[in-house]
Amino acid sequence: MNAQSQSAPADRAAPSGTTATLPVSDRVQEALAVTKRGVDELLIETEFAQKLARAERSGNPLRIKLGLDPTAPDLHLGHTVVLNKMRQLQDLGHNVIFLIGDFTSMIGDPSGRNATRPPLTREQIELNAMTYFKQASLVLDAEKTEIRYNSEWCDPLGARGLIELASHSTVARMMERDDFNKRFKANTPISVHEFLYPLMQGYDSVALKSDLELGGTDQRFNLLMGRELQKDYGQEPQCILTMPLLEGLDGIEKMSKSKNNYIGITEPANTMFAKVMSISDVMMWRYYELLSFRSLAEIAGFKAEVAAGKNPRDVKVALAQEIVARFHSAQAAVDALADFVNRSRGGIPDEIPELSLSGAPLGIGQLLKQANLCASGSEALRMVEQGGVRIDGNMISDKGLKVEAGTMVLQVGKRKFARVTLA
Known part of the structure; x- marks a missing residue:
């Protein structure tokens, strides 16, 4: 099924207007150049070139798959690295499939984890999935995007089908995964259900008959599993394309909401x-x-x-x-x-939250916490200690300050403001 229409921003990259007039070999080389820009790895490039050439000759576009588990309600710029690539391939005329992993989310992707990921409830997954494609449509052309949910084919598998699927891999193969291997050597528990995740992601490629699957560098094992399962099921194996993981605002860890180093694509x-x-x-x-x-x-x-x-x-x-x-x-x-x-220049933004609080005189730590400018009183006091707190433009250095009743503008760091009336 196709998504509902949603117009795309005019400043997005568009396909070359001269591509269609080029010879097939030149069009393939141009498509390869677009595909390879900024990627970490394209496996196997010669196979993908053959797929592109066949698509050009036959007029049948490739099926290109990207799966995302709705583990959080919002997407951030880190997600758009692979979405941007998906859009470029879409602009080349290929069919892109935005796969929402509503089934696999209940397992939890163990990629890059040093502990078992807590599984989400069906209610959490459905709530998060509601916003995923709407936000992804800020990058993708919604009218030309096929939306699928992997519960379509995973739920009907049942216990018998799951056992049959599990027979296509071995424990030794699973232990080739770097994160599983490290956890095993460190005597960190690995739950049996975590072995199912790469199998289920690989089975998605079988169900969708994908020609190319995209993912982050941490998804390499899972993407390769798709290739192997397609061979077992008598299909031509997909190529895989991995995109680098975008570092967050700290410049160290990958962008993540859990690490609070992200830029959300729906933020103001x-x-x-x-x-x-x-x-x-x-x-x-x-x-x-x-x-x-x-x-x-x-x-x-x-x-x-x-x-x-x-x-x-x-x-x-x-x-x-x-x-x-x-x-x-x-x-x-x-x-x-x-x-x-x-x-x-020290000015106050035009639009800042306004709220009323009671309890004056109120300690500075509690005031900042109740104003939602700090997650806790202890974090607020650390910000005071670091010189990151201002009241009406004046820096606060006293962690024991009791703030009297009145209306004031609170500032934490460079970006957090609130106009508070304290009674």
């Missing part, structure tokens, strides 16, 4: 802009490589300008505006820059 424009501006000048180029739709030549030009003395902040502004415009609008990007400049 001003917040999104400020978060992009907070990344380091070095990490900026990584974000350009994986998130920008600018040409490689243009990005190389930016690097040359910075090397020649241009302020990297100006180049980062261009990146922040591009990303905000993609998920909001060009005008929102202009307004976000103005808001950012205002904040950097």
Whole structure:
């Protein structure tokens, strides 16, 4: 089934207008170049080139699959690295399948985990899945995207089918996974159901007859499982394409909501802009490589300008505006820059949360916690200690401060504000 229509932003990368007039071999090379930009690995490139050539000759587009488990209610920029690639392949004329892993979410993907992932309830999964494709449509062309749920074929398998599927792999094969191997050597428990995850993901490729499956570098084992199962089921094996994992705002860990180092694609424009501006000048180029739709030549030009003395902040502004415009609008990007400049000069954003609290005089730690500016009182006191708390623009250094009744603007760090009336 196809998704409901949702228009795509005008600033997205579009397929070349001259592609259709090129000879098949040239079109294949152009498609390969688009496919390989920014990827970590394409396996097996010669096989994929053959698939592309066959699709060009026959007019039958390839079936390209991306699966995401709805383990959280929102997508972030890290998810869009692979979604951007999916969109590029879609613009080349191929059929893309956005697979929502409502069945596999109940198992929990063990990739990169040093402990068993807590399984989600059916209710949590359904709630998260409701928003997934709507948000993914900010990148993909919704009208041309096939949406599937892997419960369609996983639920009917039943116990007999699951046992038969499990016979297609071995414990030794599963232990080749780096995360399983490390956990076994460290005497960290591995639940039997975790072995089912790569099998179920691989079976998705069988059910969908996919020609190419996309995923992050941490998905390599699971993607290869799809190739092996397709061979066992008499299908031509899919090629696999892995995309790098985008580091979060800390520049170290991969972007993740659980690590609070993420940029959500539905966050307010001003917040999104400020978060992009907070990344380091070095990490900026990584974000350009994986998130920008600018040409490689243009990005190389930016690097040359910075090397020649241009302020990297100006180049980062261009990146922040591009990303905000993609998920909001060009005008929102202009307004976000103005808001950012205002904040950097010590100004207060135009729109900040307003709330009323009681209990005056209230300790600064509890005040910041109740105003939802800090997760806990202890975190609030650490922010005071680090000089990151202001009341009406004045920095607070006294962790024992009792705040009297009145209306005030609270600020934590560079981006968190609230106008509070304390009684």
